[in-house]
Amino acid sequence: MPTFSYQAQSETGQTVRGTLEAETIDQAQRKLLALGYIPVSLAQGNAEMGFSGWIEEKMVDMTSITDKDLILFTKQFRTMLQAGLSILEILRILEEQTENKKLKRICSEMNAAIKQGRTLYEAFSAHPKIFSNLYRNMVRAGEESGTLPEVLHRLIYLIEHERKVKSDIKSALQYPITVVVVLALAFYVLLTFVIPKFVGIFAKVKIELPWPTVVAIGLYDFFAAYGYYLLAGVIVGLFAFSKFLKTERGRLMWDRFWLRAPIFGPLFTKAAMARFAAIFAILQASGVSVLSILDILGGTIGNSAIALEFAQIKAQLKEGRGLSPPFRQTKHFTPMVINMVSVGEESGNLEEMLQAVANHYDDEVEYAVASLSAALNPILILGLAGVVGFFALAIYMPMWDMTKMLK
Template identity: 80%
Template sequence: MPSFSYQALSETGRTVTGTLEADSAESAQRKLLSMGYIPVSITQGARPAGLSAWWAEKQVDLTKVKVKEIILFTKQFRTMMQAGISILDILRILEEQSENLKLKRICGEMNADIKQGKTLFEAFSAHPKVFSNLYRNMVKAGEESGALPEVLHRLIYLIEHEHKVKADINSALQYPITVVIVLALAFYVLLTFVIPKFVGIFANAKIELPWPTVIAINMYNFFADYGYFVLVGVIAFIWGFIRVLKTERGRLVWDRFWLRVPVFGPLFTKAAMARFAAIFAILQASGVSVLAILDILGGTIGNAAIALEFAQIKEQLKEGRGLAPPFRHTKHFTPMVINMVSVGEESGNLEEMLQAVANHYDDEVAYAVASLSAAINPILVLGLAGVVGFFALAIYMPMWDMTKMVK
């Protein structure tokens, strides 16, 4: 089906641009009218009419929708639904109020999809890069149960919860990453700009160089002779590493590796357990089946090794086993999660048990993040002192020997 680029006027008089698929220009015009737009120009092809319109479309495509914007969008959507405003009016209001260009366009496209008879779930599903699998399935559960505002309330909690956990972990990792980068830059500057200034002086002095100076000079000579090869090798390694991570097997090996790393492994495991328990509890309360929940968790847990275990649990559930036995044969789920799932399934309070697990591991993650910072900081300080101390010895030890010779 051919693609048509268009410029049109919205109901508020605002100029909108975009592309749509239609059988003909007349069909594209009818689609625009059904979306509530007044066509100004329609051109077959992916490039909108005029350079400015093309650039405006590119700006929309390059715009990212942040988590905070999704949270605000969902809160506004829920509030207006509770006030009794129709879906079409909600999307129109959100389109007018949104400051994010991509989210503004998405609201307009979703409005058009609803007008054409699609469900709200189908309208959200047309934008998987903005609305996650979890988000879309929560909307589906709320739409089917007729309790969409309540489901959206739970969804807001989940998004805010995950955003907070990720922000805490990123905040804890930000300092060590910054220090490592500074260490690398300091090493490069000292080796490239400082050591060369002293090489000639030390050579003319004809003194026996101490081992730190010999190592530093050899490293400088190596990078001077083979620096370009090293750079090409590093770039090739990074490129290959990224390509491997994009494969299913590569991602699985990488995620398993991080779960085994001391200090970091327990932190990531606890964060995954908190996410699992919170999502499972809320999805079950929203009326989603256990098999569907496991599918959703497999795509949202954020770790391929744990996601693989969800697939294995799902297969055992299809064989007629209960929920608790398959969890006992997993490798990465903690004893607390397994026992709470077992107790919750037997007592019929699985949702309450999992919510308790989520709250517990939220506290554990917060404590682990604080412990991580406390454990890493001394190591980073020693690393920084070691680099600076090594180059200080490499420079000042031979200078001290030269001073003694002069005396």
């Protein structure tokens, strides 16, 4: 079916651009009128939009929607839903209020989808890159059960929880990465710009060079002769590694590595446990079945090694086993999570038990971040001091010998 690009005016007078499928241009025009849009321009294909329109569309596509934008959108949606406004009215108001151009366009497209008779879940599902699998399934659960405001309230908690966990991990990694980058820059500057200035001086003086100077000159000669080859090798290696990570096996190996890493492993494990417990508890409270919860968790947990274990747990549940025995056979779930799942399943308070686990591991992640910073700071400072100290010795030790010879 042909695709038509259009520019139209909405009911509020705003300019709307997009594409739709229709057999003829007349049918496309009727579709726009049915959506409540007044056509301004309509042509088959995207090329007819014109260069300026094409540029504007690309700029909107490149606009990112942050967690903050999504949280604000969901909060406003829930507030207006509780106030008794219709879905169409809510989406129209959100389209007018939001400052993010991409989210504004999405609200317009969702409004059009609802007018065509689609469900709210189907309207959200048309934008999977913006609304996650977890987000869409919670909307569907709320829509089907008639408890959408309550479900959106839980969804807001989950998004804010995810944002907090990501922020904690990011803050834990930010300082080590910064120091490593500074170390690399200091090494490059000293080896490339400082050492060469002294090589000529030391060559004219017949003194025995100390080992730091010999090593520094050797490193300089090596990078001068093979630096471009080394750089090309690093670029090719990084490209190959990125391609490998996009494979299922590569991603699995990488995720397992981080879970077992000596210093960072406990932090990532605790963050995954907090995410699992919070999502499981919220989804169960929203009326989602356990099998569906495991499917959703597999796509949202953020670690393929743990996601693989969800698939194994689900397979055993289909065989008629309870929830706790499959969890006991996993490798990455902590004893606390396994025991709390067992107690919650036996007592019928699984949601409460998992919420307690989520709160516990939230505190554990904060403590792990603080402990990680405290453990890495001395190591990184020693590394920086070692690099600078090594080059200082390489430069000043022969100069000291030259001074003694002159005396």
